[in-house]
Amino acid sequence: MTRRSRSRNVGLACVLVLSLFAAIASGPAAAVAAPSTAPAGVSAAPQASAIQPGDTENASFNRSNVTEERGDVAAFTVTLSNTSEATLTVGSEAVNYVANATLSDGDGDGQVRVLLNTHLAGRTAGERGVYEAAARADSVSGVDRTTERLPAPLEPSTYNLSVAVGGIERDTATLDLGPRSTDDLVLWTAPAASFDRLEDASDVARAVERGTVTTSDTTALGDVAVHQFTLSGIYGALDTTTFARLVERGALDLTMVQTNPGVNRRPARLDLSASIANGAVRVIPDGENDALYVDLNTTRAVFENGPIAPGDEFETTLVLNGSSNLTEREKSVSGNVTVVDPQLELGDASLAAAPGQRVTGMTSLAPGSEVSIRVGSAAGGAFLRTDTATVRSNGSFAAAFDLSGVAPNTTAVVRASGPLNTSAETEAVVGPGAAGPSDAAAVTFENGTTAGETVVVTNATLPDGGFLALYRGVNATAEPGGVLGASDYLENATGPVEITLDEPLAANATLTAVAHADGNRNREFDFVASNGSADGPYRSGGVPVSASARLVVGNGNGDAGDADAGGDAADGAAASPATAATGRTTTTPAGSPIGDATGTATADGDRGSAGSLVGDREFVVAVVALAAIAIVLGAFLARRSR
Known part of the structure; x- marks a missing residue:
């Protein structure tokens, strides 16, 4: 064998070994899905659909079973593939109801959401008003009922659903229609100004989230009494007619009768027809959640034997007539509400010539109502501060004023004005600034551990004495309702301060220690009891x-804090830059035992990325085998070259 041949053989052997090595090395990686390169919280781009033009036309239901109550509107989605039309069939001869309809996907999104009014099904010519598409661009057309007309809404039963394309059935499902129910009445209240803003279920949901519609069995005279009836089986009817029409037909009735009329007096009674005509009643159906909201504007409402007055108690009852198509037998649900006098009161004002001076009060007005507050000189012209406060769910309100430019011993007039002609006024003498906040105060609070019952704040400097109070989160806004615990009275400067929490911590948490002045000089922490005024x-x-x-x-x-792992990530492991401006805090470097107490999970479970490679036994075995093959092959070629 020539030298060139020997060189070629050796080269081929090396290429073979390297190729085998590369194939085995890439094997484990190929078996593991590549990690997404999308940023955290952003979904990776979807893969191309397996169905391409020319593939089989198909249609399917988004779920195999649809449930709804008799008389309500059932909703389900049909997904279309490689077609824009399909035929829907509902029912069977066994239940004496069969209807066919053509579904058209007009917006090209590959689906049609169908709304089926079970109150009207089987009872109108050509099933008019029974089937609709939720999206405006889509349509349900050519509805053909092949069974006889029904005398009442579809009865509770199981109804077959099927969808076909080109005359071939593609999928089936069932509609389980259960009996209707009348369950409960929950009473809410809302500010008078919100009556005209609550028009549909989404408006109500947003108002509840914002706290402008709140549960209460009392309503200030002039505010809105919101009745939430939990019931089913009437939304199909309300989809085609109005609440007032159903009342006129005798299908349902709403009564509101006084229960404490007084001796020898007739009870006040809501005149529903006159109140509806006067724009005092607004009905908001929420069929998806089986809720019917009836809002009553107590200013516009008309009462027989009225007018109503503060202190009047009423029983509200919704009745469904058993002789109507809404229910098989009469059903009713009731609740009680008390009308109260709209009042507004100011708390004792303790003011100092300093920023952040709080004015607080209480009111019977509905939460979410706005109260305008003015603080000015009793002599007039010296100073004037204004702010607007929102009534909280407990009836309280508060506003803060910067009085740092006001001369001490000035008599201030505090006035609050709210809706429904409510107002209150009080006077207070502005004290010296030293009685309030001071720029010399400081707090140091270091990361650490706790058994849960007590917390140790590292250090505090309180020039005029005072207290330390704990709040949850970073840089808490120091609201009275957020205090988790407070220290005893502290002198000017003090070392570590141990604070007992009102409720023990159950998991890891970020807390904020706030320095409080002893504004009223009684050595008692009155911030919570005074609703922030002291x-x-x-x-x-x-x-x-x-x-x-x-x-x-x-x-x-982190043994006892596992339940909180990641729960306070938004709070941060130490103070934010804003905290550094208001106090001193010791930050924990990233990766320290405290700063990273909750641990970090790797992408592949309980092993890091390096451990997943080294830990692959098969990969190690393959490398050893390749080495052995290389040695044997090298020896063989060397002997042949001789």
């Missing part, structure tokens, strides 16, 4: 002097 926070630059820290519940290894 013992307010020390302030620097207009914000509370505070510091934040991350606390691990347990032994510092």
Whole structure:
């Protein structure tokens, strides 16, 4: 064999070994899905559909079983593939109801959402008003009922659903129609100004989320009484007619009768027809949640034997007539509401010539109502501050004013004005600024561990004495309702301060320690009891002097805080830059035992990425085998070359 041949053989052997090595090395990686390169929280781009033009036309239901109550509107979605039309069939001869309809996907999104009014099904010519498409661009047409006309809404039973394309059935499902129900009445209240803004179920949901519609069995005279009836089986009817028409036909009735009329007096009774005509009643159906809202504007409502007055108690009842198509027998649900006098009161004002001076009060007005507050000189012209407060769910309201430019010993007039002609006024003498916040106050709060019952704040400087109060989160806004615990009275400067929490911490948390002044000089922490009007926070630059820290519940290894893993990530492991401006805090470097107490999960479970490669036994075995093959092949070629 020539030298060139020997060289060629050796080269081929090396290429073979390298090829085998590359194939085996890529094997494990190929078996594992590549990690997504999309940013956190962003879904990766969807893969191309397996169905391409020319593939089989298909249609299917989004779920195999649809449930709804008799008389309501059933909704289900049909998905279309490689076609824009399909034929829907509902029912069977066994239930004496069969209807066929053509579904058209007009917007090209590959689906048609069908709305089936079970109150009208089988009872109108050509099933008019029974079948509709939820999307305007889609349509349900050519509806053909092949069974006889029904005398009443579809009865509770199981109805077959099928969808076909080109005359071939592609999928089946069932519609389980259950009996209707009348379950409950929940009473809410809302500000008078919200009556005209609540027009549909989404408006109500947003108002509840914002706190402008709240549960209450009392309503201030002039506010809105909101009745939430939990019932089913009437939304199909309300989809085709109005609440007032159903009342006129005798299908249902709404009564509101006084239960405490007084001796020898006739009870006040809601005149429903006159109230509807006067724009005092608004009905909002929410069929998806089986809720019917009836809003009553107590200013516009008309009452027989009225008018109504504060202190009047009423029983509200919704009745479904058993002789109507809404129910098989009479059903009713009731609840009680009390009308109260719209009142507004101011708390005792404790003011100082400093920023952040709080004015608080209570009112019977509905939560979400707005109260305008003015603080000005009794002599007039010296100063004037204004702000607007929103009534909270407990009836309280508060506003803060910067009085740092006001001369001490000035008599201030505090006035609050709300809707429904409510107002209150009080006077207070503005004290010296030293009685309130001070720029010299400071707080140091270091990350650490806690058993859960007590928390230790590292250090505090309180120039005029005071207290430390704990709040949840970073740089808490120091609201009275957020206090988790407070210290005893503290002198000017003090070392570590141990604070007992009102409720033990159950999991790791980030807390903020806020320095509070002893504004009324009684050495008692009155900030919560006074609803924030006394013992307010020390302030620097207009914000509370505070510091934040991350606390691990347990032994510092996160053993007792596993339930909170990741739960306080938004709070941060230490103080934010804003905290540094209001106090001193010790931050924990990234990766320290405290700052990273909850641990970090790797992409492949309980092993890091390096461990997944080294830990592959098959890969290690393959490398050893390749080495052996290379040695044997090298020896063989060397002997042949000789």
